[in-house]
Amino acid sequence: MTTHAESKPVPPAPVPPAATPDASGVAPNIPGPLSMLGRTVGVLWSNTKARIGLILLGFFVLVAIFAPLIAPYATDDNSFGRSLPGSSAHWFGTTAAGEDVLSQLISGARISVFVGFAAGLLSTVVAVVVGLLWGYLRNWVGDVINFVVNLFLVVPGLPLMIVIAAYLQNGGIAMIILVVVITGWAWGARVLRSQTQSLRSRDFVTAAVFSGEGTFRIVFREILPNMVSLIVASFFGAATAAILAEAGLEFLGLGDSSTVSWGTMLFWAQNSNALLRGQWALLFAPGLCIALLATSMTLINFGVDALSNPRLREGAGR
Numbered sequence: 001m002t003t004h005a006e007s008k009p010v011p012p013a014p015v016p017p018a019a020t021p022d023a024s025g026v027a028p029n030i031p032g033p034l035s036m037l038g039r040t041v042g043v044l045w046s047n048t049k050a051r052i053g054l055i056l057l058g059f060f061v062l063v064a065i066f067a068p069l070i071a072p073y074a075t076d077d078n079s080f081g082r083s084l085p086g087s088s089a090h091w092f093g094t095t096a097a098g099e100d101v102l103s104q105l106i107s108g109a110r111i112s113v114f115v116g117f118a119a120g121l122l123s124t125v126v127a128v129v130v131g132l133l134w135g136y137l138r139n140w141v142g143d144v145i146n147f148v149v150n151l152f153l154v155v156p157g158l159p160l161m162i163v164i165a166a167y168l169q170n171g172g173i174a175m176i177i178l179v180v181v182i183t184g185w186a187w188g189a190r191v192l193r194s195q196t197q198s199l200r201s202r203d204f205v206t207a208a209v210f211s212g213e214g215t216f217r218i219v220f221r222e223i224l225p226n227m228v229s230l231i232v233a234s235f236f237g238a239a240t241a242a243i244l245a246e247a248g249l250e251f252l253g254l255g256d257s258s259t260v261s262w263g264t265m266l267f268w269a270q271n272s273n274a275l276l277r278g279q280w281a282l283l284f285a286p287g288l289c290i291a292l293l294a295t296s297m298t299l300i301n302f303g304v305d306a307l308s309n310p311r312l313r314e315g316a317g318r
Contacts, residue, residue, distance in 0.1 A: 050303025
């Protein structure tokens with residue numbers, strides 16, 4: 001009598017462990033803030049125009065930070081000859097008051113960079129608060145904001161800026177920043193208002209309303225995070241306008257002429273008839289620096305657009 005061996009059960013193939021949430025309920029493979037920051041910098045750096053803008057902006061920021069160490073002479077040292085041409089001792093020559101032009105050019109970067117970032121940041125903050133509330137609220141508060149914003153949009157910016165600067169003359173850099181913020185927040189608020197109206201009808205906003213969340217929490221916790229790239233673009237646009245406005249007001253003599261900035265360099269060069277004296281560097285050098293600094297922020301905006309729209313990234317369609 002033959003017997004058959006008992007069939008033994010075959011053990012199942014081992015299954016690799018799946019990623020499970022930790023004690024906080026967050027999956028471990030979710031990118032953290034550092035990885036998101038790295039991804040943002042990577043997208044900006046992958047865009048050729050934004051890369052050039054970041055290099056230019058970084059150069060001017062470093063020059064502004066280390067200006068006292070880089071400048072060969074003190075900006076108020078007028079012991080040199082007046083209206084000297086360029087030489088090995090004074091690369092760009094001297095001013096009509098006997099001051100080194102290169103030292104003033106290096107030190108002037110501090111004012112332009114500071115005014116650009118400070119006024120751009122304050123203008124963006126005002127534009128974000130006004131634009132989000134203007135786009136979300138539908139009661140009388142929204143109507144009041146609509147009237148105020150339209151009033152600032154209708155009034156020409158440059159004459160308003162000149163009038164305010166003339167009234168607040170001799171207020172220093174703080175006056176320049178205040179004037180730029182007052183005249184430069186309305187356009188950003190209008191753009192953010194349009195985006196807020198688009199997001200207001202989304203399902204996540206409707207769910208937040210039915211869950212009983214307040215207006216400010218919905219606006220600044222639900223809607224605001226979805227507009228980061230637009231806000232960053234608004235900041236760089238406002239900073240560019242602030243740099244040009246500061247230089248323009250200083251050139252018109254409406255700022256503090258005792259400070260050393262690229263705008264005041266243009267002002268004093270015009271008053272001393274630098275072109276007639278053949279000192280083209282007095283006008284060309286600060287004007288070129290203003291143009292390059294404003295251009296750097298404009299180029300960075302190309303990379304910011306690529307953050308919000310992947311189709312604009314270089315090589316996306318290849």
